[in-house]
Amino acid sequence: MRVLGLDLGGKRIGIAISDNDGKVATPLQVLIRSKNTREDYKKIDDLVSEWEAEFVVVGMPFSLNGSKGPAAEAVEKEVKELSSVLSVPVDVHDERLTTVIAAQELSSQGLDSKKQRKVIDQVAASVILQSWLDNRA
Numbered sequence: 001m002r003v004l005g006l007d008l009g010g011k012r013i014g015i016a017i018s019d020n021d022g023k024v025a026t027p028l029q030v031l032i033r034s035k036n037t038r039e040d041y042k043k044i045d046d047l048v049s050e051w052e053a054e055f056v057v058v059g060m061p062f063s064l065n066g067s068k069g070p071a072a073e074a075v076e077k078e079v080k081e082l083s084s085v086l087s088v089p090v091d092v093h094d095e096r097l098t099t100v101i102a103a104q105e106l107s108s109q110g111l112d113s114k115k116q117r118k119v120i121d122q123v124a125a126s127v128i129l130q131s132w133l134d135n136r137a
Helices: 037-051 070-085 098-108 113-136
Strands: 003-008 012-018 025-032 055-060 090-094
Touching (some): 003 037, 003 113, 012 113, 025 037, 037 070, 055 113, 070 090
Parallel strands (some): 055 090
Antiparallel strands (some): 003 012
């Protein structure tokens, strides 16, 4: 089962994709948000079709203590809107510390913070998706 992973940010959406077996997540791209949310969702839906994804996983930014703060509530609202546009089921997965993990991974590959900014969202999406895939196994 192929799965699309999303890291929803205010300005960018990190996107990752799994392999056909649903075992390995790979960073795919960063979508710069437009002023039209529906247009952004359409682009995500196009990726779902293009990659023949059967599922979408969205990172849920819980607070470190596990509670839902304002960021998690905003993502929860956006997931509802996104679900109404997509033709596949949408699930959420805890994304605590994924950006930190992604930054460490990129630093270990020799990327400075300026170069990291261009790709960190898609790497964070792949960390979220990989964690979700591993939890299913």
